[in-house]
Amino acid sequence: MKVLVIGGGAREHAICWKLEQSTKVSKIYCAPGNAGISQIAECVNIEADNLKGLTEFAVSNNIDMAVIGPEGPLVGGLADMLEEMGIKVFGPCKKASRLEGSKSYSKGFMKKYNIPTARYESYTDPEKAKEGLKYFNVPVVVKADGLAAGKGVLICSTEKEAEEAINSIMSERQFGSAGDKIVIEEYLEGTEASLLCFADGKSLIPMESAMDYKKAYDNDQGLNTGGMGSLSPNAIYTDELKSYIDKYIIKPTLSGLKAEEIDFRGVLYFGLMISKGKVKVLEYNVRFGDPETEAVLPRLKSDLAEIMLKCIDGELTEKDLQWENEKCVTVVLASGGYPQSYEKCKEITGLNNVDQDIVIFHGGTKIHGNKTVTDGGRVLAVTAKGKTLEEAREKIYNNTMKIHFDNMEFRTDIARQ
Secondary structure (H helix, E strand, O other), X not given: OEEXXXXXXXXXXXXXXXXXXXXXXXXXXXXXXXXXXXXXXXXXXOOOOOHHHHHHHHHHOOOOEEEEOOHHHHHXXXXXXXXXXXXXXXXXXXXXXXXXXXXXXXXXXXXXXXXXXXXXXXXXXXXXXXXXXXXXXXXXXXXXXXXXXXXXXXXXXXXXXXXXXHHHHHHOOOOHHHHOOEEEEEOOOOEEEEEEEEEEXXXXXXXXXXXXXXXXXXXXXXXXXXXXXXXXXXXXXXXXHHHHHHHHXXXXXXXXXXXXXXXXXXXXXXXXXXXXXXXXXEEEEOOOOOOHXXXXXXHEOOOHHHHHHHHHHOOOOHXXXXXXXXXXXXXXXXXXXXXXXXXXXXXXXXXXXXXXXXXXXXXXXXXXXXXXXXXXXXXXXXXXXXXXXXXXXXXXXXXHOOOEOOOEEOOOOOOOO
């Protein structure tokens, strides 16, 4: 079958890489793709937010299945548009995508269906939001309600910082219309974990666990980013914890989806905070996480295309997911200055010098002339498997030094025990 993957980051590269291994897939298109994806798929010059252009391309090229990577087109309703044209879609509908598209909606969903989460309040007026701060202790979390590319969550150590965050989001429009509404919530301490589940409209079946490193610098310092590295499995995710999450988080979420008549088909991501054996949900995402995907999919033994088709057809079972025992680590190489301002079009060298068992997923790259150059904040996700996390980690850091572009930055503590 012919598959169209929508997006142009390392997540989409990992998806294309895994789909290429399927006997069911004869052709992969990727819109817009990137320099790395172009080696395994035909890249199409249509941006992921051009919903009309993507739909027209899918129809005119007789696409059998579309896989939507980023949250933007999902929240915008691309899945609905493609399905109306008779195309199978791996990715939830617009109604389901509100779980990520609006933080106030998702928090309300959790509250309604007794899913453990941080205490919160929503505001549309900046002055009332500032008044509301007195009901929270510091540190406190201030979130833009809408999509902000993973950067709309601000952890504030003082009330003054929180007031500045409210001004930045609501008055100065740091994240545009995503800041029309904000959520203020209590700060949770503990260990973060990421859990991705395949959804087929009837069930939520967990993938192997992962851990994401959000902060820009070592030892969790600096600003929040889209993710600077990941590992799988997450050591904190014990059998006892799995049972707890299944009972108190996954099953109530599934019940809530059914009660709200939300037909969810694709990937539902749970961002979790774990403390003293208890778990609370930080957020829902309605797609594969990035960079968790780059650490989870290399461990998947099963055919990804078959899994996606079974999700679409409502026929997925736990037996359909088979995993390797090897551990996996991915480290993001970023442009200097990310997640704030950074320069593009820096030549990348050394990509062919890495060891054979290293996989490099391209994030922000493009072909410029006959060179591969940077084209984003998170440029590459260097990935390796090993019998232990330490072995995989050692492989990666031995190879990152073989890759170079001007002002390259990366965390040195990913998967450090």
